Amino acid sequence: MLLFLLLILQTSLKGSCTSVSGxxxxxxGMEDGRVKDKDITASxxxxxxxxxxxxxxxxxxxxxxxxxxGQLQHSDSQYLQVDLSVLTFLTLVGTQGRYARGLGKExxxxxxxxxxxxxxxxxxxxNRQGNTVIEGNKNTYAIVYKELHPSIIAxxxxxxxxxxxxxxxCMRVELYGCPWHDGLISYSAPEGQLMMPPGYPPASLNDSIYDGTHERSCSGGLGQLTDGVVGMDDFLLTHEKQVWSGYDYLGWRNDSQGTQGHVEMEFVFDRQRNFTSMKxxxxNLFTRGVKIFSSVSxxxxxxxxANWEQETVTFRTVLDDRNPSARYVTVPLNQRTAKALRCRFYFADVWMMFSEISFQSGENPHPDLKTSTHGELKVKSNDPTEETNTPILIGCLxxxxxxxxxxxxxxLWCQCVCKVLEKAPRRILDEEVTIRLSSCSPANTDPHYERVFLLDPQYQNPAVLRNKLPELPQSAEASACGGGYAEPDVTQCTPHQSFHSNAPHYAETDIIRLQGVTGSNMYAVPALTVDSLTRKDISAAEFPxxxxxxxxxxxEGQFGEVHLCEAEGLPEFLGEGSPLPDRDSRPVxxxxxxxxxxxxxxxxxxFLKEIKIMSRLDDPxxxxLLxxxxxxxxxxxxxxxxENGDLNMFLSQREIESTLTHANSIPSVSLCDLLHMAVQISSGMKYLAxxxxxxxxxxxxxxLVDRRLTIKIADFGMSRNLYSSDYYRIQGRAVLPIRWxxxxSILLGKFTTASDVWAFGVTLWEIFTLCKEQPYSLLSDEQVIENTGEFFRNQGRQIFLYSPPLCPPSxxxxxxxxxxxxITDRPTFDGIYQTLRRHVRE
Structure with a gap:
């Protein structure tokens, strides 16, 4: 029941995740033409x-x-202007010079x-240090991506x-972000104040990135309350480096001038809206005199x-003196219609601190409809029977x-329980995450933990691991020793232990894992296929x-780069039997x-071994490897x-096919297309397995996707800066796609076909959400790893991804x-492929 409620909560909150810059x-739409020519102007x-x-x-x-x-001078202010048509949350800018097929120099x-x-x-x-100049390009062709810290709403x-x-x-440009559905264009608030906590560094709780005016109070702009950065439980800690303590919060003291008993804020929106709630x-670090607000009007x-309406919405919070965690407080606004709000937040303790404020609203479909303070619906009507419905309505409410x-x-009860989870792995400590890569051999006193991402320094000792971690089931213990899934003699476990026939598609062979030259995870393959070789052993043809x-x-990565190129004369070079599709005389x-x-x-x-591995792969x-x-x-x-690039970018730029998408020429895909993509990915993975x-x-x-929606599985996503937020870095030594x-794999370092099946499930989820959000978007990287600990303990507290609205229940x-x-309960890729094919036929 609790898990179900948490899943409902996660699903209900997913709409707000678009405010998170990561x-x-x-x-x-600059590259793909959604931004029209008329909306791009210049000085x-x-x-x-x-x-x-x-x-x-x-x-x-x-x-x-x-x-x-002309020649640009240092004092010039020539500009390129882009009209995005709607308010947008901007997080990233990509720029290029003028390449002009090799002729450009600017x-x-x-x-x-x-x-x-x-x-x-x-x-x-x-930026957060006050610099206004952004570093641009160093040549005419390479794209330079620059994160906007802070992000902007424009x-x-x-x-x-x-x-x-x-x-x-000369410049070429793409802007990255997402629509700003809140519609908030400015807020006004008293200036944040300086806190001098005894025994701690001073905390400056001002709105340092506010882009309005600062005259006794902040007015006419937006700032840290809408920057997408959610403050931590300890307000002295910050997400940004090289900033002062308290940076992520805007805070006020109860007894200071202008904030006696309450803080008043005003919010102005782009148009009249029907407000459902405010978050x-x-x-709530009450041990230092900070609490959530006691009530708000x-x-x-x-x-x-117009004048302010006399009817108010008043909400009283449930104060919590047991859990010091920061949290979102949802204030119902009862479908009130307005273009501006004024909210008065009342203190519950000496200090009150906010890091983010967002609003949920819709268009006002009925101008004659409004709600009262207590949520009772009032409609202009001459019907004498209207009053008879009031008791029923009150009963429902x-x-x-x-x-x-x-x-x-x-x-709240679940949150309290989660705070006292008694067994590790529990928490990732900043800068204390280490990796233990002890091999599974007779010399190892404890072969059960062949590769553990240690979650606390005390777990460095294998004997401590044995005492701290719950006992693994027999199948998982065998997996950790590199063997099959029968009960093993752990004292005789060796790296070359053979499979067990009960689960041949999950038994991990003695494999070598190559780290691709661009930093990507290369396929893990049986060791016998990658014996030492030289250039003479390469069977692929040498191309001019x-x-x-x-x-x-x-x-790019530590040792190499991935380039997109045109290959002149490649079909003729490869000759008959070329794997290239018909190009219609277009460049390859x-x-x-x-x-x-x-x-x-x-x-x-x-690199040579990677070539040999790639040359073995022959599947549509x-x-x-050409x-x-x-x-x-x-x-x-x-x-x-x-031609269509990677599937994530392809789907994120599309909507599900409907009459509306056709009418507005919005790029779209059908459910049949999505199923067809899923079948192809499962077919490719069946071949690899x-x-x-x-x-x-x-x-x-x-x-990767071609113009006929053919899918081909590749391996260089990790090397692309655009997807850096999909990977979790451990002290600079490894980057892991932990959300997949x-x-x-996270806790024991075990990568098998079964772990690929898990990743396929997440990939399927991405497809049916049209890649509009990251898996577990409401969880931080550390919380994702904590959640894997819940899978390990298997006490029913693990959080799953929600069911996408487009996805059939089956x-x-x-x-x-x-x-x-x-692991043995997961399907095989062959079984997945057959199941998905049946869905396509239906």
């Missing part, structure tokens, strides 16, 4: 062919970019960013190239020039309130390097993995690439089977 990184242009409509990332129309007129080494929410008042973006954006010396500049993230104004009280009690024309850098796009010339000898050997749903360039440095391998290959990083970012990983059952705690 998950709000969708391209806004000037050099020629018609370098006008603002040509400032689209990765596009080569016209002369290849927007170029302002790019912007730096730029500034101005923005506006109404097109009249312009504000200059600055409809209009201006990019202003900056140069120290007189020079010509306030408030600190809100007034409403239907128009800015009382029932709903009682249900809400019960649910809130259960949720000069026929590869660079188009874009897809990613390929992905080129290139090893850096200064790479280590080990990296060079791994697996990226194929040819190599290894006769001279730098070593290169050439693989297929798809048949070879005992373990992918270890299956996700939509590692699936099975519990045994298909969600497939996902849940993929996430089975017991």
């Amino acid at each position: 998950h709000c990184r969708f391209p806004l 000037s242009k050099w020629y018609e062919t370098t006008g603002p409509q040509f400032a689209r990332l990765n596009r080569e129309e016209g002369d290849g970019a927007w170029c302002p007129e 790019f912007a080494r730096a730029y500034r960013l101005n923005y506006s929410r109404d097109g009249l008042t312009w504000k200059a973006w600055k 409809r209009y954006v201006r990019l202003i190239p900056v140069t120290e010396l007189s020079s010509t500049v 306030v993230h408030s600190n 809100c007034w409403f104004k239907p128009r800015l020039i 009382v029932t709903i309130i009682l249900l809400l009280v019960v649910i809130i009690f259960l949720i 390097r000069q026929q590869l024309i660079f188009r874009e850098k897809l990613g 796009l390929v992905a080129v993995k290139q090893l850096r010339a200064d790479a280590t000898l080990q990296a060079r050997n791994d 749903n697996i990226i194929r 040819c190599v360039c290894v006769s001279s440095d730098p070593l290169c391998m050439v693989t297929e690439y798809m 048949s070879l005992n290959f373990v992918h270890r990083d299956l996700a939509t970012r590692n699936c 990983m099975a519990w045994e 298909l969600f059952e497939v996902m849940m089977r993929c996430w089975s705690r017991n």
Whole structure:
């Protein structure tokens, strides 16, 4: 029951996750044309062919970019302006220079960013240290992505190239973010105050990124209450480095001037809205005199020039003196209609601190409809029978309130229980996460924990691990020793222990795991397939390097890079039986993995081994190795690439097919398309499983899509900066896609076909949410790892992903089977493939 309520809570809150900058990184339409030419303007242009409509990332129309007129001087303020049509939460900017098929020489080494929410008042973006200049490009072709810290809320954006010396500049641009559904355009509040806690450093609780005016109070702007950064339980700790204590919170003292007993804030919105609720993230560290507000009263104004309505909405909170965790407090606003709100928050202790405020609302469909303070519906009507419905309505409201009280009690009880979980693994300590890579051998006194991500320094000792962790079931213990799933003699466990026939598709062979040259997780494969070899052992044909024309850098890693290139004459080079589809005389796009010339000898050997592995793969749903360039440095391998890029980007830019999407020319996909994609991925993974290959990083970012919606599984998603937030870094030594990983992979370091099945379930979930959010988007990375501990303990407290609205119930059952705690309960890829094919036929 509790798990069910938590899942309901997670589902109900998922709409608010778009305010979190780490998950709000969708391209806004410069590259794919959703931003129309008429919405891209500029202060000037050099020629018609370098006008603002040509400032689209990765596009080569016209002369290849927007170029302002003349030589740009240091004092100039030439700008490129983009109208996004709606208020948008901006988190990332990507820029390029003018490549022009190799002829361009112009790019912007730096730029500034101005923005506006109404097109009249312009504000200059600055980072958290107050700098306004953003580092730009170093050449004409490579894309440079820059995170906006803090993020901004705007409809209009201006990019202003900056140069120290007189020079010509050109730019191509893409903006990344998501729609700002709150519609909030400004809030006003008293200035935050300085806290001097005894025995602790001072905490400055001011709104340092507020973009309005600061005259005794903050007015006319937005700031830290809408930046998507949720404060921690301890308000002295911050998410940002090199900032002061208390940075994430805006806070006030009860007895200071202007805040005697309460704090008053005003909120102005882009249009009249029907408000359902307000969510306030408030600190509750009561041991230091901080509590959530005791109550709040809100007034409403239907128009800015109108007076405040006399009827208020009043909400009294349930104060908690047992749990010091910061939390969201949801204030119901009873469907009141307004364009502005004024809310008065009353103190419950000496201090009150907020880190985020958001609103849930909709359009006002009935101008004559409003609600009273107590939630009673009032409609203009001449019907004399109207009053007879009042007792029924009151009875319904009382029932709903009682249900809400019960649910809130259960949720609070669950939170208290979660705080006292008695067994590890429980919490990831900052900068204290270590990895133990002890091999499973007779010399190891405890072979059960072959590879454990230690969650506390006391777990360094295997004997302590034995005492601290609950006993694993027999199947998991055997897995940890690299064997099958019969009861093993753990004292004789060796790295070469054979499979057990009961579960051949889960038994882990003695494998070698190659780390790809770009930092990607290379396929884990049987060790016998990657014996030492030299260039002479490479069976793939040597392709003329000069026929590869660079188009874009897809990613990079410690020892190499991945480039998107055009391969001239490749079909003719490969001859009959070429795996390339009919290109309709268009250039052949390929992905080129290139090893850096200064790479280590080990990296060079791994690169050659990777080529040998890739040459074994021959399946219509697996990226194929086409040819190599290894006769001279730098070593290169050439693989297929798809016109539509990766599946994550492809789906995130689309909506589900409907009459509305057709009417507005919105790119769309059908449920049949989604099922077809899922079948292809399961088919490719079935092929890999048949070879005992373990992918270890299956996700939509590692699936490529062509124009016929053919899916091919690849492996270089980790190397792309765009997906850096999908990976969790452990003290700089490893990056792990923990939101896609099975519990045994995170806690025991076990990667098998069964863990790939788990990742397939998450990939299926991504597909049916159209990649609109990250898995477990409401959980931090540390909370995701804590949740895997719940799978380990198997006490019914683990949180699962919710069922996507587009997903048929029978298909969600497939996902849940993929996430089975017991490895042997998970389906095989062959079984998944057959099940999904039946769905397609239905």
